[in-house]
Amino acid sequence: MASHAQAQKWSFRITPIRVLLLLLSAVAIGAIIFRLVTGLGTVTNLSDEWPWGLWIGFDVLCGVALAGGGYGTALIVHVLHKDYFHPIARSAMLTSLLGYLLVMAGLFLDIGQWFNFWRPFVSWGHHSVLFEVFWCVSCYTTVQVLEFGEIATERVGKQFHSIFKKALPVLMIVGIIFPTLHQSSLGALYLLMVDKLYPLWWSPIIFLFFLMSSFFVGPAMICVETTLAGKAYDHWIPIPILRKLVRISGYAMILYLIIKIVDLTNRGVLGLAFSGTFEANWFLIEMIFGIIIPIVIAFTGFSNSRSGLFTFGLLVSCGVVLNRMNVVVTGMIRSTGVSYVPSLWEFVVSAGLVAMGVLAYCFIVENFKILEHDNHSHAA
Amino acid sequence: MSKGVLVDLTKCVGCGSCTVACKLYNGNAWDETTPTLGDKAKLTGKNWTVVHHKEVKDSNGQPVWRFVKQQCLHCKEPACVSACFAKAFQKTEAGPVIYYPHLCVGCRYCMVACPFNVPKYEWEKAFPLVTKCMMCSDKVEKGEAPACVSVCPADVFKFGEREELLKEAKAIIAKDAKYVKHIYGEEEVGGTDWIYISDVPFDQLGFKTNVTKRSLPSYTASFMHATPFVGITWGVILTGLYHYTKRRNQVSKENNKNIKA
C-alpha cells in the first residue's frame, strides 16, 4: 500500500461542475476581500435591527451543526469500538474538518474588527457563552487538523506517522468533548434572547436541542455525502451499515421530539404551533419534514434502499438548517419589527465557501486514503 | 452602591437639549439621516440618546403629547456585559456600563443580547465599532450628573443613588394619583439604573413592557457553571468506555478468532 501511495501522483480531475465551483469560489473570494477592506455595510444587508444574518445563521450555526457528523462517528467508531462502522469513519471526519474550517472562515468574515479576532484569547469574558464557543471551536478545529495528520502522514511526512497514530486516541476523546460543549453552547447563546426569540424556539433548554440535533444530523450528512461520493467515485458503503446509523439517528430524533413537546407543553406554548401564524407555519414545516417524516423513513422499509437513505439524509439536513435559520431569522422577526433579506453578496459568499469545501473534499479524497482504508488497523 | 437617574416623563417638554448636550460632550457628529427628536427619532451609532414625541390619550381620553427620552438603561445586571466574550463591555462600580473599543472584536452578540436594542454599530465604517450611551462615566465617577441630565431646563431628571431614587419614585407615585402605579426599570430585566415614572401607561409610550423580571445573565450563569464539570465528567466517561470496549473487542477476538470484527 505504501509503495502504491508513493507512486501515485497528486491529482485533481477537472470536470464542468468543478469549473463552476472554481468560478463561484473565485467570485466569493473577490467579495470577501472587498468586504474585509470596505466593511460590512457595503456588502451585507445587516443593520442595527439585524446585527446577525445569513453568515452567522448559515455559515456558522448550520456549518457547525452539519459538521457534527465527525464527533458522532468518532464516538461510535473509536470510543465504543463499533468497528462495524469503520468504513465511514474517515470520510465523516474529513467532512467535519472541512466544515469547521469553513465555519472559522465565516466567523472571521462576519466580525467587524477582524484583525482583533485573537482578543478573547487574552481578554477573557469568561461569563459569556460565546467565550466558550470561541475556545471550543478553535481547539476542536486544531484537534481535527491533528487528527487529519494521521491520514496526511501516510503520504507526506511519513516519519511522523507513528507519533500521530499514538496520539490518536487522546485526540479522539478530546475531539468528542469539545463538540459536545460547543454544539450545546451555540444554542445557549440564545438563552439571553428570552424576550426576543419567538417562544416556539426559545427555551430554557435550547442548548439541549442544539446538541441533540447536531448529533442526529451526523448520520444524515453521512447518507448524503456517501451517496454523492458513491456516484462520483463509484464507492458504495453497504446499505446495512448506513441503515444502522440512520436508526441510531432515528432514536435520537424520537427522543428530541418527545422532549420538544414536553418543553413546549410545560411552558404553555404548544398551542402557538397551531396558531397559523408565520412562525407557527415555519415551525411545523421544520418539525414535520425535518423530524417526523425522517423518523418514519428510518423505521420503515424505505430506509432499506439508497434512495430512502438519501431522502432521509436530505430531509434531516435541511430540517436542521431550517431550524438554525428559524432561530436566527424567523423567530426574531416579530421582536425586531422589520424583516431581513440577505444581500446578493451575502449569498454569493456563503455559496462560495461551500464550493471551496466541496473542492477541497474532492482533492483530498482523490489524494489520500479516505474512502478505502481497509488495511487501517482495527485496533486503533 | 450604584448611581442612577430618575426620569419623570410628566415633566418633559420635548426640547431636546439633552440630545445636544450628549453630542457635544461625547463628540458625536450630527446624524444627517436620523433625527434625535420627533416621531422618527432613533438611536444610531451617532445618536446615543433621542427624545421621541408620542401622541397619546391621557386618563380622560384627551389627546396629549408625551416626550420620551431614550438611552442605555444601564442595567444592574447587563445582558451586554455578560454577552461580550472579550470583556469590551464592563459595568463599573459607580453604575455606568461602559465600552472599551480596543477590546472589541465586532461580533455584535451584545447587540443581539441587549433586551432594549441599545448598542448600535457603525455600519458605514470599514472597521466599525459598537457605540452606546456610557452615562458620561467620567463625570459620574466624580459624583457629577451625566451631561444630558445637567442641562435639562424642565427638571425632568434626578441624579443620585439608585436605591434612594427608587424610594423617591415610590413616594411620588403614591402621593400623586395621576401617575401610573409602575416604576419602569424597578424590576425589568432584574432592575436598571435609569428608572422612569409616567402618567401614561408605559406600553403606549413605546417601552418594552413584556420583558422578564429575572436578570438576563442569570439565564446563562448556571449553564456556564455546569460546563467545566460536564466537560470533565464526559472526558472520564469517554476514556473509560474507550478502554473498556477496546479490551472487550480484544478479548472476544482472542477467544474466538473467527468472530466478525
Ligand code: SF4
Ligand atoms: S440597556 Fe442594553 S446596552 Fe444598556 S446596559 Fe442594559 S443590556 Fe447593556
Ligand code: SF4
Ligand atoms: S461586538 Fe464587541 S462589545 Fe459586542 S459582544 Fe462582540 S466583542 Fe463584545
